[in-house]
Amino acid sequence: MMARDEALAICETLLGHVKSAGAEDAIVDVQNTQETHARFADNHITTSGRADNVTVTATVWVGQRRGAATGNDTAPATLKQLADEAVQIARVSPVHREYVPTLGAVTYPAERSFAAATENVDLDARAKALAAALDVCRREKVTGAGFHNANASATATATANGNRRYFRSSEGSLSVTARTPDGTGSGHYAGDHFDLGRLDVEKIAREAVKKALASRNPQPIEPGVYPVILESQAVADLMSFLTDALDARTAEEGRSAFSAKEGKTRVGEQLFDERLNLYSDPMHAEMPAAPATPEGVPATRLSLVKGGRVEHLVYPRYWAQRQKREPSPGPVNYILESSAPPVALDKMIEGMDRGLLITRFWYVRLVDGRSLMLTGLTRDGLWWIEKGRIQRPVRNLRFNQSVIAMLAKSNVEAVGAPERRSPMMVPALKLASFTFTSTSDAI
Amino acid sequence: MRLPLVSRREFIATSSTLAAAACLPSWAEALQSAPTDKARVEAAEAALAHAATLGASYADIRVNRYRRESIATREQQVQNVQRSTSYGMGLRVLVNGVWGFAATNRVEPGAARSIAEQAVAIARANATLATRKLTLADADRVTTTWNNPIKRDPFDVPLETKIAFLLKLNETAMAVKGVSFVNSQILFVDEQKYFASSEGSRITQRLVRTYPQFSVTAADRAAGDFATRPVVDRAQLVGYEYVEDYPWLLDAEKAGNEVVEKLKAKPVVPGRYDIVVDPSQLFLAIHESVGHSTELDRALGWEANSAGTSFIKPNDAGKLRFGNTIVNLVGDRTQPGGLATVAYDDEGVQAERWHLVKDGTFVDWQTTRELAPLVGHKRSHGCLHCDDWASVPFPRMPNVSLEPAATEVTLDDLFSGIKRGLFVEGRGVSSIDQQRYNFQFGGGVIREITNGKLGGIVKDAAYQSRTPDFWTSCDGIGGKALYKLWGTSADGKGQPGQTNAVSHGCPPARFRNVTVINTGVQS
Numbered sequence: 031m032m033a034r035d036e037a038l039a040i041c042e043t044l045l046g047h048v049k050s051a052g053a054e055d056a057i058v059d060v061q062n063t064q065e066t067h068a069r070f071a072d073n074h075i076t077t078s079g080r081a082d083n084v085t086v087t088a089t090v091w092v093g094q095r096r097g098a099a100t101g102n103d104t105a106p107a108t109l110k111q112l113a114d115e116a117v118q119i120a121r122v123s124p125v126h127r128e129y130v131p132t133l134g135a136v137t138y139p140a141e142r143s144f145a146a147a148t149e150n151v152d153l154d155a156r157a158k159a160l161a162a163a164l165d166v167c168r169r170e171k172v173t174g175a176g177f178h179n180a181n182a183s184a185t186a187t188a189t190a191n192g193n194r195r196y197f198r199s200s201e202g203s204l205s206v207t208a209r210t211p212d213g214t215g216s217g218h219y220a221g222d223h224f225d226l227g228r229l230d231v232e233k234i235a236r237e238a239v240k241k242a243l244a245s246r247n248p249q250p251i252e253p254g255v256y257p258v259i260l261e262s263q264a265v266a267d268l269m270s271f272l273t274d275a276l277d278a279r280t281a282e283e284g285r286s287a288f289s290a291k292e293g294k295t296r297v298g299e300q301l302f303d304e305r306l307n308l309y310s311d312p313m314h315a316e317m318p319a320a321p322a323t324p325e326g327v328p329a330t331r332l333s334l335v336k337g338g339r340v341e342h343l344v345y346p347r348y349w350a351q352r353q354k355r356e357p358s359p360g361p362v363n364y365i366l367e368s369s370a371p372p373v374a375l376d377k378m379i380e381g382m383d384r385g386l387l388i389t390r391f392w393y394v395r396l397v398d399g400r401s402l403m404l405t406g407l408t409r410d411g412l413w414w415i416e417k418g419r420i421q422r423p424v425r426n427l428r429f430n431q432s433v434i435a436m437l438a439k440s441n442v443e444a445v446g447a448p449e450r451r452s453p454m455m456v457p458a459l460k461l462a463s464f465t466f467t468s469t470s471d472a473i
Numbered sequence: 474m475r476l477p478l479v480s481r482r483e484f485i486a487t488s489s490t491l492a493a494a495a496c497l498p499s500w501a502e503a504l505q506s507a508p509t510d511k512a513r514v515e516a517a518e519a520a521l522a523h524a525a526t527l528g529a530s531y532a533d534i535r536v537n538r539y540r541r542e543s544i545a546t547r548e549q550q551v552q553n554v555q556r557s558t559s560y561g562m563g564l565r566v567l568v569n570g571v572w573g574f575a576a577t578n579r580v581e582p583g584a585a586r587s588i589a590e591q592a593v594a595i596a597r598a599n600a601t602l603a604t605r606k607l608t609l610a611d612a613d614r615v616t617t618t619w620n621n622p623i624k625r626d627p628f629d630v631p632l633e634t635k636i637a638f639l640l641k642l643n644e645t646a647m648a649v650k651g652v653s654f655v656n657s658q659i660l661f662v663d664e665q666k667y668f669a670s671s672e673g674s675r676i677t678q679r680l681v682r683t684y685p686q687f688s689v690t691a692a693d694r695a696a697g698d699f700a701t702r703p704v705v706d707r708a709q710l711v712g713y714e715y716v717e718d719y720p721w722l723l724d725a726e727k728a729g730n731e732v733v734e735k736l737k738a739k740p741v742v743p744g745r746y747d748i749v750v751d752p753s754q755l756f757l758a759i760h761e762s763v764g765h766s767t768e769l770d771r772a773l774g775w776e777a778n779s780a781g782t783s784f785i786k787p788n789d790a791g792k793l794r795f796g797n798t799i800v801n802l803v804g805d806r807t808q809p810g811g812l813a814t815v816a817y818d819d820e821g822v823q824a825e826r827w828h829l830v831k832d833g834t835f836v837d838w839q840t841t842r843e844l845a846p847l848v849g850h851k852r853s854h855g856c857l858h859c860d861d862w863a864s865v866p867f868p869r870m871p872n873v874s875l876e877p878a879a880t881e882v883t884l885d886d887l888f889s890g891i892k893r894g895l896f897v898e899g900r901g902v903s904s905i906d907q908q909r910y911n912f913q914f915g916g917g918v919i920r921e922i923t924n925g926k927l928g929g930i931v932k933d934a935a936y937q938s939r940t941p942d943f944w945t946s947c948d949g950i951g952g953k954a955l956y957k958l959w960g961t962s963a964d965g966k967g968q969p970g971q972t973n974a975v976s977h978g979c980p981p982a983r984f985r986n987v988t989v990i991n992t993g994v995q996s
Binding site for chain 2: 067068071072073075077078079082083084096097098099101102103115119124126127128153157173175176179205206207209216218283284285289290291292393394397399400401403405426428430467468469470471473
């Protein structure tokens with residue numbers, strides 16, 4: 031992985047070139063990435079590989095006209111060509127109406143989301159770990175498919191106004207889907223951590239296999255409105271649609287779920303259950319993130335929803351300047367948690383009279399941006415609960431459900447402890463109602 | 474509140490002055506150095522030779538260079554102009570029947586030997602995880618060069634011409650009373666690929682794709698309501714002539730009128746409808762329900778952890794009733810303008826056209842050299858693809874298209890006899906399960922059909938069906954004159970995830986008694 035001095039030296043060289051070519055303002059960055067993976071299916075290794083790359087980008091302004099060029103070669107002559115290209119694009123572009131001067135010097139805290147073990151994957155150790163996972167599958171006579179991934183990156187950035195920053199990050203993950211040979215059962219489980227050494231490979235395999243065996247021979251139920259328990263993966267599968275909608279600009283332009291009548295926004299409204307808090311925090315112990323936004327704004331804890339009330343929308347630098355506000359110090363991750371003590375999943379099940387337990391969702395899409403109505407399907411583990419016990423597996427269902435309505439005060443019955451589902455930490459949720467519109471034959 | 478706008482006059486005056494002062498040089502000479510033909514050949518040969526020395530029984534390498542230019546605008550201003558270049562090489566090796574892969578952005582013999590060592594080490598380390606012997610179908614040894622035909626290279630067109638096109642398009646849509654916002658983008662991709670294998674093939678290809686798209690929004694801020702009409706999925710494997718020849722401004726005006734009507738439209742009444750689906754939406758139904766279900770790797774469980782499996786089983790070819798007997802669907806990597814069209818795939822297999830569904834029966838799979846022998850085929854259909862030099866090549870969808878009717882069936886013919894129906898145009902929300910049974914599709918614009926006549930727009934409508942039921946309910950297919958090619962530029966699959974650009978040709982078609990839901994009832 032490219033070291034700080036080497037990466038920033040390339041930035042300085044590139045910055046010198048763009049200034050020489052006539053740029054009045056500029057931001058340049060160098061990113062070195064390393065991706066290592068192993069994929070298996072039908073209890074057999076399928077593909078495995080490694081890819082190394084360096085990406086260099088120069089974004090410049092000449093008379094407030096903007097140009098940007100990206101390459102992946104750090105040879106000195108190439109850097110000059112890249113700089114010239116960016117400046118030439120700027121010269122023939124119209125005035126960039128949303129220009130904001132690049133940041134000056136800022137002191138950032140050190141990043142906490144990088145582990146050397148994730149960068150330097152031990153191939154033999156990985157093979158042993160995956161062999162153990164496949165043994166779990168074979169012992170239970172199911173077929174395992176999965177993906178082991180380890181990514182590491184180092185990114186250096188420099189601006190013409192004196193900002194210099196360098197952050198590393200890493201992420202290791204494993205997901206396993208186990209299927210029964212008769213094709214009637216399927217289970218999925220996944221885990222991730224910035225430190226590959228913290229992945230519990232065998233546990234992930236065991237959980238997937240357990241779900242596959244318990245989901246055999248599902249029977250159909252009528253689509254309709256049911257109480258549900260969403261495991262944390264299922265919550266994560268829906269939450270990104272809500273977090274994506276927290277952009278202040280689209281809300282203030284009147285084309286977002288957070289737009290209100292008469293040109294206002296829904297900031298301050300009690301849209302969600304009063305126990306729910308949603309925030310971003312780069313220093314979170316389990317889910318640390320870069321200490322700066324992609325624009326370089328120092329990241330600190332940013333409360334988005336507090337006590338179920340929308341507290342802040344997200345203001346990038348341009349829109350903040352235009353609206354005479356400070357740019358948001360995030361988000362760089364998302365943590366959804368309850369202010370009440372967390373309720374364990376088994377307690378949620380015990381407390382359910384009748385309803386569904388959902389492992390995860392698949393092919394989730396935004397149907398209506400006004401209400402954050404989503405559609406998608408359950409997948410890899412769906413069970414009917416009655417009188418506090420899991421009774422039987424059921425056929426998958428398609429849902430059409432607003433994520434805002436899902437988290438409303440009247441609908442949230444219990445909240446679990448947040449679990450890491452990168453780039454989020456989200457809890458399991460027990461909900462009074464969730465709308466399903468058709469059944470699926472898919473296993 | 475609307476943003477301050479750049480006046481059209483200001484833009485033209487500015488760009489003309491600057492164009493005279495600082496004309497942007499052509500890409501061929503301007504951007505970063507790319508590996509020369511000699512350098513990439515030397516690197517490829519070094520990698521293949523070193524892999525063989527290290528014990529690989531087979532190896533292939535792709536030395537690829539990608540140039541991309543994207544321009545994004547909204548209303549009357551340019552949001553972003555970006556050019557990028559990426560080149561590098563990815564080596565795939567087979568060692569004792571186990572694949573290994575390694576890739577680097579450094580295209581030179583030393584780096585080539587290094588990735589050969591990495592790829593072989595990966596394959597050897599994973600040997601204990603292999604449970605079956607891998608066999609590759611035969612492929613011809615080929616040395617050739619192919620470029621997709623284009624009339625005008627988009628990378629030679631001045632930037633200001635492209636910007637002016639987008640701003641004119643925005644201006645046209647914004648001129649419709651009630652339109653609040655327009656976002657438009659254009660992306661050009663130049664993919665230069667060099668393939669070399671240990672079996673002796675050496676193939677050079679250049680593929681140029683042009684991706685125009687825009688979206689029009691009408692917002693009623695007093696009521697806190699808005700509607701959007703996306704016009705996307707128009708990308709093709711063509712040059713800049715596509716921008717110049719197609720009547721984009723008519724589309725922009727039409728989209729503006731439609732979104733204003735859509736904002737005030739009445740909600741759909743849920744129920745059963747006969748629907749006629751335009752190529753601008755049917756292409757997506759084909760993609761999801763036919764394109765993905767006929768991928769053999771999915772049927773074998775290789776995508777079980779990600780994209781899913783298929784409702785079609787590996788031994789179903791020639792036996793499974795897929796749809797009505799009028800339904801014929803083909804895989805085709807030779808289709809002119811098709812986003813997945815090539816001369817040779819990413820393991821050197823020649824592109825071809827073949828039936829996936831013939832007279833309503835599923836008859837064949839999408840295959841690669843590794844997959845073909847698993848269903849008793851001696852040759853691959855040429856479906857191996859990687860989206861980047863750094864990506865592992867794996868099975869990807871060819872262009873999959875619905876054949877038109879033998880006679881000239883018109884749109885009015887399809888509407889006739891429908892008492893209560895809907896006409897679905899353009900992309901709405903799409904979602905389908907992991908075995909490609911249950912799907913739900915919306916539309917950009919959905920109009921009522923009453924007693925064979927087209928009526929006004931309804932909003933909040935989406936249709937749901939089950940793939941075999943849907944294609945069995947197809948009782949009308951348009952003729953050749955209505956056949957159009959649409960495509961998706963970012964079809965996701967695999968782990969690590971890769972995207973694939975793929976087209977689907979079809980005329981409009983009629984489907985009977987389909988479930989339609991109202992998606993706007995919750996809040």
